[in-house]
Amino acid sequence: MEQxxxxxxxxxxxxRDYKEWVxxxxxxxxxxxxxxxxxxxxxxxxxxxxxxxxxxxxxxSVTRQxxxxxxxxxxxxKTFGKWKNRPLFKCIPxxxxxxxxxxPYEQKNNFSKNYKNKYVVFRFDNWESKxxxxxxxxxFGDVDNLNAFYQYQLNCRDLNISYRKFMDATRGLGxxxxxxxxxxxxxxxxxxxxxxEEVFTIDPEDCLDFDDAVSIRKDKKAKYVLRIYISNVSIxxxxxxxxxxxxxxxxxxxxxxxxxxxLPTILSNGLCSLVENETRVAxxxxxxxxxxxxxxxxxxNAKIRVRKNYVYEDAKLVxxxxxxxxxxxxxxxxxxxxxxxxxxIYDSHDVVAYLMVMMNHLCASDMSSKRNxxxxxxxxxxxxxxxxxxxxxxxxxxxRNSTGGKYVRYNADIGHAILNLKEYVQITSxxxxxxxxxxxxxxxxxxxxxxxxxxxKESFYQxxxxxxxxxxEKMKQIKKAQNDCNALHLCYTNMDIIDSFHDGYIIEKxxxxxxFHYMVYLNDLKMIIKMKNILDLPVYSSHKFKIFVFCDENTxxxxxxxxxxx
Numbered sequence: 001m002e003q004x005x006x007x008x009x010x011x012x013x014x015x016r017d018y019k020e021w022v023x024x025x026x027x028x029x030x031x032x033x034x035x036x037x038x039x040x041x042x043x044x045x046x047x048x049x050x051x052x053x054x055x056x057x058x059x060x061s062v063t064r065q066x067x068x069x070x071x072x073x074x075x076x077x078k079t080f081g082k083w084k085n086r087p088l089f090k091c092i093p094x095x096x097x098x099x100x101x102x103x104p105y106e107q108k109n110n111f112s113k114n115y116k117n118k119y120v121v122f123r124f125d126n127w128e129s130k131x132x133x134x135x136x137x138x139x140f141g142d143v144d145n146l147n148a149f150y151q152y153q154l155n156c157r158d159l160n161i162s163y164r165k166f167m168d169a170t171r172g173l174g175x176x177x178x179x180x181x182x183x184x185x186x187x188x189x190x191x192x193x194x195x196x197e198e199v200f201t202i203d204p205e206d207c208l209d210f211d212d213a214v215s216i217r218k219d220k221k222a223k224y225v226l227r228i229y230i231s232n233v234s235i236x237x238x239x240x241x242x243x244x245x246x247x248x249x250x251x252x253x254x255x256x257x258x259x260x261x262x263l264p265t266i267l268s269n270g271l272c273s274l275v276e277n278e279t280r281v282a283x284x285x286x287x288x289x290x291x292x293x294x295x296x297x298x299x300x301n302a303k304i305r306v307r308k309n310y311v312y313e314d315a316k317l318v319x320x321x322x323x324x325x326x327x328x329x330x331x332x333x334x335x336x337x338x339x340x341x342x343x344x345i346y347d348s349h350d351v352v353a354y355l356m357v358m359m360n361h362l363c364a365s366d367m368s369s370k371r372n373x374x375x376x377x378x379x380x381x382x383x384x385x386x387x388x389x390x391x392x393x394x395x396x397x398x399x400r401n402s403t404g405g406k407y408v409r410y411n412a413d414i415g416h417a418i419l420n421l422k423e424y425v426q427i428t429s430x431x432x433x434x435x436x437x438x439x440x441x442x443x444x445x446x447x448x449x450x451x452x453x454x455x456x457k458e459s460f461y462q463x464x465x466x467x468x469x470x471x472x473e474k475m476k477q478i479k480k481a482q483n484d485c486n487a488l489h490l491c492y493t494n495m496d497i498i499d500s501f502h503d504g505y506i507i508e509k510x511x512x513x514x515x516f517h518y519m520v521y522l523n524d525l526k527m528i529i530k531m532k533n534i535l536d537l538p539v540y541s542s543h544k545f546k547i548f549v550f551c552d553e554n555t556x557x558x559x560x561x562x563x564x565x566x
Contacts (some may be wrong), residue, residue, distance in 0.1 A: 006050050007033050008059065013045035013097045016554070042127040045097040064124045067137060069094045069156035071556040072103060074115040083133055091122060091134055092556055094156035101134040116142040117556055119152035143551070143558060146492055150255050150485050152557075157477040163247030163264065170242070170264045173271065181271055182279050185239045188453060191281060192302040198322050199229060200308045201274055202352050209252070209261070210274040211431040213282070213306055214355060216325045224289040224329055228359045229282035229304055231272045233263070233430040234441050234457075235450060236281070243456030250474045252432040254482055256489035261432075268431050276306045283427075283440055283449075285359045289329065292336050297362060301449055312348050323348070330354050343393035353398055356428045363443055364424040368410065370446045373425050374435050374468070377408040389540055392505050392521055399507075406472045407435055409465065434471060438464055487529060487560040491549050497525070501565060504545045506537050520545060520562050529562045537564075 007029060014020035018039050025034060033051045036043075041056055043049065044063035049056055070093040079087040086104035093101060103122055107115060119141060122134040140155075141148030154160045173181060199215045213229040237243055252268070253260040261268045274280050282304050288296035310317040317323050330351050333339040341357045342350060367373035388396050430437040441461050444450045452458075464471070491497055507528070508519035518531040522545065529547065537543070545562040552559050 006052055008048065008050040009033075010046065010048045011036070011038060011043050013038060013043075016093075016096055016099055018099065039099075042132075044099075044132075045095070063098065067121050067123055067155075068098070068101075068134070069119070069121055069152060070101065071143060072105060072118045072120045072136070072139070073556060074105070074107065075117045077107075077115050080131070088133075091120065092554075094152075094555070094557075096555070100131055102131045103134040103136050105136060116144065118142055119148050121155060143556065146489060147257060149488060149558060150257055153481040153485055154253070154255075154260070157481050159253060159260075159474070159477060159481060161247060161249050163249055165245045166242070166247045167264045169245045170240070170266045173240075173266045179279065181240075182281070185235065185281065186279075186303060188239060189235055189281070189301070189450060192284075192300055194227075194284070194302040195279065195305045197227070197304065199227075199274075199304050199306045200310055200320070200322065201276075201306055202310045202312055202317060202323075202348050205311045207309075208269040208273065209431045210306070210309060211272070212352070212356065212428055213274050213304070214326055216322055216329065218325070222290065223295075224287075224325075226287045226289060226326070226329065228285045228287075228355050228428075229274065229302070230284075230359070230428050230440070231274055231431055232281045232283045232301055232440070233267070233272050233437050234444065235301070236267060236272055237460075238450070238452050238454050238457055241454045241456065243454055243460040246460065248470075250434040250471045251478055253478055255485050262434065263431060272431050274304070274306050274309075276309045279303055279305050283444070285362060289333070292332055292339075294339065299363075299366075299443070299447065299449070301444075310348075312352075317348060323351075326355075327351055342397055343388075343390070346394075350394060353394070357398070357424075359428055360426055361424045363427045363439065367425060367439070367443060367446065371410050372446070373410055373442050374407050374439055374465075375410065375425055377405040387540060389505060389542065391523060392507070392540075395521065395526075396507065407468050407475075409468065434464065483528065484560070487527060488549065488558060490525065490527070491547060491560055498547055498549070501544045501546060502562075503542065504562070505542050506539050509537070509539050511536075522547075522562070529560055531562045531564065533564055535564070 009023050009025070012022045014022070021036070021038055023036055032054050044061055046062050047058060048060040049058050051057075070091045073090040073092065079089060080102050081088050083102070083104045086106055088102040089105050091101040091103045101122065103120075118139045120136060121138040121140075122136050125133045125135040127133070140151040143149070197215045198217075199213045201210045201213045203210055211231040215227045215229070217225050219225065237246070249260075249262045252262045263272065272280075274282065280303070282302055284298075284300055284302050286298040286300070287294055308316075310320070310323070327345075327348070331345040334342055334345050334354060339358070341361065342354050345351065345354060364373070364375065425439045426433065426436045427439040427443065428436060430440050438461060441457065502522045502524055504520045504522040506518050507521045510517045514534070516533050516536055518533065518537065519528055520531050521528050531545075544565045546565050547560060547562055549558060549560055551557070
């Protein structure tokens, strides 16, 4: 008997209404399997199926197996029949490539009849009729509730990642005798003693996870010794044997109502945080500078004791002798060729930004010579910073370096690009960002700065190197979630923002189907918001804008946008 050929395929649905889709056909596939009707065949985006003859069989369907997020449409009080004697309501998934679902839901008695749409989590139940049926798992709350919106963003972007094992493994640390952990660590690792140095931090007012610090001194030969200190998270993970329980969180997430830390708080706000008057272990970049020329650079690990946790632009900070030394040195270095990292140095925000960019760039230059590390690959669009308006030049420079592009492993083109700061590593925020932690591990291995105790370090590092696509996707979703939540929070809690006009700049532009899609930076709010317009406006042109909040007609999700009001 002749064996039947099996053709395995997958489908990509391009829109919610199933107007366009793509199947990965190959040359030589028979015509009878090319006739696909994904709605009648009950196929979801990403489904994997196979043909035996003309018969289609479903092999794998992620949509049928995972939890989904969406908006349950109750506000119209319109039902679509019943399922097991319960009225069916429309549910619009967050994923724009999934069709509308129907979900059985019993409305609570509401004499005002003022029903509101809800953010929900649901699962696939069946697809026996025109629309798939879902099973409600949880409701975050009404769509006009800020906390419900935050939870929805966290879940619909797959950012609600558990780190229970990580938490459990660190739970006992808080019960240990004060300083016993740091003393135990210092017995196992070689570090330089810099506890007598006048080290200080500069951060936002409510900061608890201090991961960078600075000190400066001047010797008899008028040479400055500038040190940048970064919390050495990697040593703590090694000492406490935590490599194997590290979660899939790739960054701390900052929402208006709370933060979702990458590390358990006993580490992020405790042992790893460079808190004043506590002994801590730091990765140090030491610069010897004379006549505004960097004569020597050293990297090593040290134990330090921060003298003061300053707040940006605080009166005590801006009158501090050591801060003024750092400020003046940084301001002058920034005017020299080779150390001109930012367009301008105005205040303490710029000082910290300069020090971080400089250290990241110096580490990148060093790591590229070793042909390893994880780099920030930025797609430059041809313009130089001179064409950027002065008011936003520093912001755009930092935006490119910190959030533009994606993370890539070392390649042959990296070394040349680093010279122009188009690519550089991130190493200065290991408490908050996984890539910085990985680069710190790599850098220390390059120079043998740490004799690792726990053999789990290598599999941790190599394992994450293979998951850069995952890191890039999660970082992209975190950025979107933070922007959306912060923008909506600002509009809800300060109505003057809605009523006011705002000066802003067009910073990005893309034309799609005769409509221009813009990214607008609002100066006073230091916020980026999207805008659509039929007008072709130049990038970096300045305009007057108004903010408005609306409910998207396709997703029923609340959005913040700007309108042009020149």
